[in-house]
Amino acid sequence: xxxxxxxxxxxxxxxxALAGSNTPSQTRRTVDGELVYKTNCTRCHNTPPSLxxxxxxxxxxxxxxxxxxxxxxxDAVLEYLAESAKSKSMRTIACLLLLLLGSIAVGADLPExxxxxxxxxxxxxxxxxxxxxxxxxxxxxxxxxLRITAQHGSELARDGAVHSLVIRSLRDQGWDLRLYExxxxxxVKAPAxxxxxxxxxxxxxxxxxxxxx
Amino acid sequence: xxxVVSIVATVLLSVPLFCQSNGSTAPxxxxxxxxxxxxxxxxxxGGMALNATxxxxxxxxxxxxxxxxxxxxxxxxxxxxxxxxxxxxxYSHGGYEPVGFEKNLEYAQLDFFAxxxxxxxxxxxxxxxxxxxxxxxxxxxxxxxxxxxxFGFGDSSGNGGQLRGAxxxxxxxxxxxxxxxxxxxxxxxxxxxxxxxxRTGLFFPGPRFEAGFxxxxxxxxxxxxxxxxxxTWNLRQVPVDVRGEALMSSVFGNGYWLESAYRFSSSRYxxxxxxxxxxxxxxxxxxxxxxxxxxxxxxxxxxTRVLGGWNxxxxxxxxxxxxxxxxxxxxxxxxxxxxxxxxxxxx
Numbered sequence: 001x002x003x004x005x006x007x008x009x010x011x012x013x014x015x016x017a018l019a020g021s022n023t024p025s026q027t028r029r030t031v032d033g034e035l036v037y038k039t040n041c042t043r044c045h046n047t048p049p050s051l052x053x054x055x056x057x058x059x060x061x062x063x064x065x066x067x068x069x070x071x072x073x074x075d076a077v078l079e080y081l082a083e084s085a086k087s088k089s090m091r092t093i094a095c096l097l098l099l100l101l102g103s104i105a106v107g108a109d110l111p112e113x114x115x116x117x118x119x120x121x122x123x124x125x126x127x128x129x130x131x132x133x134x135x136x137x138x139x140x141x142x143x144x145x146l147r148i149t150a151q152h153g154s155e156l157a158r159d160g161a162v163h164s165l166v167i168r169s170l171r172d173q174g175w176d177l178r179l180y181e182x183x184x185x186x187x188v189k190a191p192a193x194x195x196x197x198x199x200x201x202x203x204x205x206x207x208x209x210x211x212x213x
Numbered sequence: 214x215x216x217v218v219s220i221v222a223t224v225l226l227s228v229p230l231f232c233q234s235n236g237s238t239a240p241x242x243x244x245x246x247x248x249x250x251x252x253x254x255x256x257x258x259g260g261m262a263l264n265a266t267x268x269x270x271x272x273x274x275x276x277x278x279x280x281x282x283x284x285x286x287x288x289x290x291x292x293x294x295x296x297x298x299x300x301x302x303x304y305s306h307g308g309y310e311p312v313g314f315e316k317n318l319e320y321a322q323l324d325f326f327a328x329x330x331x332x333x334x335x336x337x338x339x340x341x342x343x344x345x346x347x348x349x350x351x352x353x354x355x356x357x358x359x360x361x362x363x364f365g366f367g368d369s370s371g372n373g374g375q376l377r378g379a380x381x382x383x384x385x386x387x388x389x390x391x392x393x394x395x396x397x398x399x400x401x402x403x404x405x406x407x408x409x410x411x412r413t414g415l416f417f418p419g420p421r422f423e424a425g426f427x428x429x430x431x432x433x434x435x436x437x438x439x440x441x442x443x444x445t446w447n448l449r450q451v452p453v454d455v456r457g458e459a460l461m462s463s464v465f466g467n468g469y470w471l472e473s474a475y476r477f478s479s480s481r482y483x484x485x486x487x488x489x490x491x492x493x494x495x496x497x498x499x500x501x502x503x504x505x506x507x508x509x510x511x512x513x514x515x516x517t518r519v520l521g522g523w524n525x526x527x528x529x530x531x532x533x534x535x536x537x538x539x540x541x542x543x544x545x546x547x548x549x550x551x552x553x554x555x556x557x558x559x560x
Contacts, residue, residue, distance in 0.1 A: 039418045043447045043454070045354045047529060051559060057253030058283040059559075061291040061324070064332070066347060068379040068389035068414070071329040135480075196480060 033080025034169055036073045053082035113143030113187055120163040120179050122151035126199070136199075138190040146186045150179035157203045167197045179203075253285030259295065262352035262555035264534075266359065269547045271305035277352055279319070294321040318403040319370060334375040334393075337403055341377070341391040341412045342367045342427045343441040343458045351557075356454075356474045356492040357522045358534050358553035363460045363468035363498055365510035367441070371395025372405040379416075389414040389425075397433055407432040412441075421447040435506050437464045452476040465505060470496035474524075490524040492536070517541040520549070530557045 064074035117129035167175035322336035377391035397407040410429035427441035439462035457471040522536030534553040
């Protein structure tokens, strides 16, 4: 009994000491909710149904206990789920996918990148020229020049954007494009990690596709 | 009694220390500081399932209903509860056995988020021994309808208190812990043994690998220890999950299971297959020399089992499962078929 008491006291004190050793910068570091979600939540289960932000809060608190998430991780997941719920309700144009095939050396002779023609159509669908499906196939690190023709759907954003082209996990790498009516070129770089990157439109542009399947 | 007093004392000693941990910042970061600036609402979630098992001398059908109630209390507390009701319809040796209905309160607990790294739990909770019970037991989550053979020894709840949480060890690893004490309770739906134990784990977010160690000691009329080890590994390059558990006990026996699942999620597969998952599990149980005290669902002799299964998500909420395997006992070898369908809901 004494040994159990001793172990309990040691564990409690050690945890307290560890907790106290974190600097404010560590405790306040920015946490990527999507990354936390994919690293922790999908270890056990598939994507839960779309919930409202307030419902997501109950789930985030539950999972903080169940999955041993840190407070900031639970907060970040909540923020991600809340944002996803919001964007899902707004998303009406979402059937575009960036598919990275592998790795190539990007030569200096391709400064402007390969041109990919895309139509963000008035019926709220993405179409890729010379492709059967709405998939942009690119190599890791490849420079791309997206020539996007955006057509007005039934609604547009306050800044006049008729659609947008967003890859959430790559927002900081320029994959966050506001699309205005007409044809415009955008230069972006495919990310280094091979994989599938779903593209979303976050502009409430009217009735259309709800999911990308 | 001394033990309970010591736990309470430790909690009281630890909490103020945690509360000082953020230096110049506020003592505790409320959950809405970086999350949403809104209150949560109560929800009902959970799942229901219908599983069927076919063995040479008996066929069994097992409907299960397991709702979970989540009631957030501001940003610092949560009441959560899971009830599980299930029935067994067994056809054996030419006739039906009496149909029973079993109802259990899996947990009904108050979680208080004392700090970033500490959650204090009071009430009835699932015993955190290994990982299957807490993470994979839900019918809509488990990869195979049949639970591992050693699961019966970890499928229990406790009534008392628990401290748990996680602590980052740099950016490459995360330490998690759960320590608990349960009092003896005589109740047909919410009974518990007098016991204490802990589980600690190390999670490496980079490779998505977690390894855990569990210890439990029964403190009632039967006093003995059991040890557990578990791991999960979710590969990043391919959609493969590997997980396993081990049990070591001189009274319950020894055993392990190892499971791997592959999700056909790549776009190179036809669309139908992208909702599929192939699963394989190998497991072994070594029965102890003496009788096992209590009533546990486990083989009554040494057993080895191999199962292979196929899961198909009809929708995100509905999943169909089929599995085939062979069990090798010291007295009887036989095939096992399982069929299952599960539904997950959130309201």
